[in-house]
Amino acid sequence: EAGVAQSPRYKIIEKRQSVAFWCNPISGHATLYWYQQILGQGPKLLIQFQNNGVVDDSQLPKDRFSAERLKGVDSTLKIQPAKLEDSAVYLCASTNRAAFTDTQYFGPGTRLTVL
Amino acid sequence: LAKTTQPISMDSYEGQEVNITCSHNNIATNDYITWYQQFPSQGPRFIIQGYKTKVTNEVASLFIPADRKSSTLSLPRVSLSDTAVYYCLVGTSGNTPLVFGKGTRLSVIA
Numbered sequence: 610e611a612g613v614a615q616s617p618r619y620k621i622i623e624k625r626q627s628v629a630f631w632c633n634p635i636s637g638h639a640t641l642y643w644y645q646q647i648l649g650q651g652p653k654l655l656i657q658f659q660n661n662g663v664v665d666d667s668q669l670p671k672d673r674f675s676a677e678r679l680k681g682v683d684s685t686l687k688i689q690p691a692k693l694e695d696s697a698v699y700l701c702a703s704t705n706r707a708a709f710t711d712t713q714y715f716g717p718g719t720r721l722t723v724l
Numbered sequence: 725l726a727k728t729t730q731p732i733s734m735d736s737y738e739g740q741e742v743n744i745t746c747s748h749n750n751i752a753t754n755d756y757i758t759w760y761q762q763f764p765s766q767g768p769r770f771i772i773q774g775y776k777t778k779v780t781n782e783v784a785s786l787f788i789p790a791d792r793k794s795s796t797l798s799l800p801r802v803s804l805s806d807t808a809v810y811y812c813l814v815g816t817s818g819n820t821p822l823v824f825g826k827g828t829r830l831s832v833i834a
Contacts, residue, residue, distance in 0.1 A: 649826070650826055651811055651824030652768065652824045653824070654822075700767045700768075713770065715766075715769065716767055717767055
């Protein structure tokens with residue numbers, strides 16, 4: 610079975626620019642998560658989708674971050690405009706159930722560097 | 725949300741058994757304990773999950789005492805490839821998100 614796909618793997622931008630990340634979850638997985646992982650820290654949940662609806666976006670900085678999951682499959686996370694502190698790895702994960710105790714399958718992540 | 729406390733880092737020689745203990749004093753009745761492993765430049769990977777007593781799979785064992793206020797991940801006979809960060813998470817089913825701490829950085833030495 611194919612894993613969670615993410616692109617690009619690396620991105621370097623200057624502050625105040627915009628950037629978008631793409632995630633394709635495992636086929637059939639209804640739940641999709643975006644995490645932000647700053648160097649030396651554990652992943653922090655940004656947003657959770659159940660199919661194409663948002664379940665939890667309480668930690669998403671909505672003034673600059675946005676995410677969508679069209680048709681309940683692929684998802685895009687956007688940052689506009691980027692700040693220096695947004696430099697991190699952005700991880701996408703999926704699971705086939707809504708329960709948080711169910712195994713989350715993570716993609717390889719996108720490493721963002723904001724200069 | 726139940727908070728977890730783990731050692732920041734541990735070192736071990738190849739072939740040894742490694743035990744990583746996680747404290748979760750305010751664990752709720754419905755909470756499960758889940759461990760993930762993360763290699764550099766990769767996303768976390770599920771290792772094992774348990775509710776009480778002992779759980780074993782092909783990768784590790786998880787020991788949970790009766791009071792469930794702590795748990796121990798046991799990795800038998802580690803190899804260099806087990807060098808990674810190990811995260812202990814506590815949570816329940818539903819919409820409450822699992823919270824990753826800083827994890828335990830395990831370094832296996834030849």
